[in-house]
Amino acid sequence: MGADSGSGGGGFNGGRETGPRCIGIVGPFGSGKTTLLEALLARTGAIQRQGTIAAGNTVGDGAPEARAHSMSVEVNIAEAAYLGERITFLDCPGAVDFLGESAGVLPGIDLAVVVVEADEKKVAALQVILKQLEDHGIPHVLFLNKIDKASLRMREVLQMLQPASSVPLVLRQIPIWSEGVATGYIDLALERAHVYREQAESEVIEIPGEEVAREIEARFSMLETLADHDDVLMEALLEDTAPERERVFADLSGEMREGMILPVLFGSAEHGHGIGRLLKAIRHEAPGIGATAARLGLEERGDTVLQILKTVHTLHAGKLSVARVLAGSVGDADTLQRADGSPARVSGLYTVMGQQALKCDRAEVGDTVALGKLEGVLTGETLGLLHPAPQLAPLAPAQPVLALAVRPKERRDEVKLTSALAKLVEEDPSLVVTQLQDATETLVEGQGEMHLRVALERLTGKYGLSVETGDPAVPYRETIRATAAVRSRYKKQSGGHGQFGDVALEIRPLGRGDGFVFTDTITGGVVPKQYISAVRAGVEEALQRGTLGFPTVDLAVTLTDGSYHSVDSSDQAFRMAAIQAMREGLPMCKPVLLEPVHEVTVYCPSDATARINGIVSARRGQLLGFDARAGWPGWDEVRAMMPEAEIGGLIIELRSATAGVASYSKRFDHLAELGGKAADQVLARHGRKAA
Known part of the structure; x- marks a missing residue:
C-alpha cells in the first residue's frame, strides 16, 4: 500500500459499495460458528430469540444429519439486515471432512469471518482454513470466540495463533478483566471502552484508569503494524503525533482487504458479547460486490452474471442452485446461458433462511438467492443472461481419501440408488461415485469417515434407500514366472455340423508392466488366418480369470501350431480351444x-x-x-x-x-x-x- 492508499480505503470507497453483502463464517470444528450465526441473526432482529445447539432450535444445522451429530455438515444460509443494509451469511462446516462444502461458496463471498477459540489443539486446523482463504485472496477477519472461557491473556493467545497466519494478527480490541473474567473491551481504533450486557448491545463507558496504560501500549502496537504499509502513519508515530482516526480506520480496512493484516476481534457468541462490534466491522469494512467481482476476474460488461455457489435437492421444491449475482439482475422465468451457450431457464427464485426457501420476484447485483430447477447446471459454474459468461471459479476435482462399496439391499433399487447418488454428488462435489466394471462395484469416495457416514444417512433418510456397504475390492492381479507349451483340441459332435479347433500355444512371462502380447508363427495355413483372431479372443477371455482367480497380466502368448476341419471348424471352436489351452497351461507357469x-x-x-x-x-x-x-x-x-x-x-x-x-x-x-x-x-x- 502506498503512502496515500490507506486513507482511500484501497480504491473501494471504504468497501461501502452498493449492494447487499455476502459474508462467510468459517473456522475449525467446535469453535462456535453456528452459535455465532444465531447471535448475529438475533442481534439484527432476523429471528426473535437466539437458539442453541443443545435445544436443536438454531436456524443453522437444521438438517437431520446435523442435528443427529451436533455438527455442521453443510453450508447454512441465512438473511439479515443491519443499519439498513442486507447481509447474507453463509455458515460453513469446520470439520475437515466437510471443508469441500466451502469450496464452491468461498469465491462468491465478500468477507470471511474466521471463528476460533483459544485452544492450541485447533491451531493446525485454523491454518488449513486460513491457507484456503489466502490462496483465494479472500479478505478475512478473525473472531476469537468464547472469551468468557479464555484462560490465557490476549498477548499469549495471539502468540499461539500467529503461526497459523502468513500475515500479522492485529488486535483491534483488548479485554477488560474482572476477577479473571472478561467483562468488556476497549476498542483500540475508537479509544472507547464498553461493558458487556447479556444478549444486548454493550454499554459505552470511560476507559478505566487502571486500563489506560494497557490501552496505550496495545494501540501503539496496532498502529506500528499498520505503519509497515503506510509511510504517513509511520511518520506520525516517529514524530509522536496522534494520527487521524479516519486514517486509522482506513488502514485497518484497506490492509485487511489487501491481505496485509488479519484483524482480531473477540467476544462470546453464546452470550451475545462482541456481536455488535463484529456487525459494524462487516458493514463498514467488508468489500462490496464490485471488489468481489473484480477479485474473480469479471470484467465490465452490460450483462447479468451469476456464480453458482451451492446446489441443493429439496423434497418439495426440487433442485435449487444457490447463486451470487455478480452483475446485473435476474428474475423468475429468465433464461440464462451456460459457458457452452446452452440455455438454463430459471423456474422459481428464492431467498434462503436455514431450511426455508422464501419466494421472491427478482434479485439484484450483490444478492445471494436460490434459482429453481436449473437442469444440468453444477456448483462452480458461471452463468450469463445475454451471453455465455466466462468460468470464473470452477471447482477443482475432489481428491477423496476414503472409499466404501455401496449396493442396495433390494436389487430393484439399483436405478433408484444411481439417481440418489447422482443428486448427492451434485449437492456435494467433494463426493466421488465410481462404477467399477471389473469388480461390479459402486464406490462412494469422500473426505473422511464422517463425510461418508452422512452421505449414507442421506441415502436412507432423504431418499428412503436401504443399502449395504463394505470395503472396496482390491484389484489384485496375477502373473507367471515360468514358460510352458500346451496343446488343446476342442471337438464336439452333436448331429449336423460339429465343432473342431486345435491350437498349440507357448506361454511365457514378460517384464513387469509390459502387459499382454499375442503373436503367431503359423505357416502353411495349419490354422487359417480367419481363425487366428478367434484364438486371440479365447486367450484374452481366459486371462480375465487366471489360476489364482484374478486377471493375468505381463505375459506373452504365441500360437505356434494347430489344425482345422474344413467343415466343422469355426471361430467359436478355435476360441474354445484357446480357452482350454490357457486353463491347462497357466498352472504350469508358476503363477504368482x-x-x-x-x-x-x-x-x-x-x-x-x-x-x-x-x-x-x-x-x-x-x-x-x-x-x-x-x-x-x-x-x-x-x-x-x-x-x-x-x-x-x-x-x-x-x-x-x-x-x-x-x-x-x-x-x-x-x-x-x-x-x-x-x-x-x-x-x-x-x-x-x-x-
Missing part, C-alpha cells in the same frame, strides 16, 4: 499374486511427522523420505510406497494422530509380487489356492 502399490504423499504438521512415519511403516509402507511442505510453514510431506490393501482406513489413523488435519494424495505406481502369509490370506478370502 500381484498387488497394486501406490505412491502416497501424506501432508501433516511437522510435530506429527514421526508418528506419521510409524503409521506408514506399520501398513507395509516403504518410506521414501519427507520434505517441508511448500507454502505451508510448520508442515511436512511424507512420501512412501504403500500397497493399496493398506490404504483403506489410513486417513482415520492419520487424522487421529494430527488433531484431525492430516490428509494425503495417492497415485498408482506399479504392481508388486505378494507372497507368503499375506498372499495366502488373500487367496483364502477369495476361495482359491496357488497351484
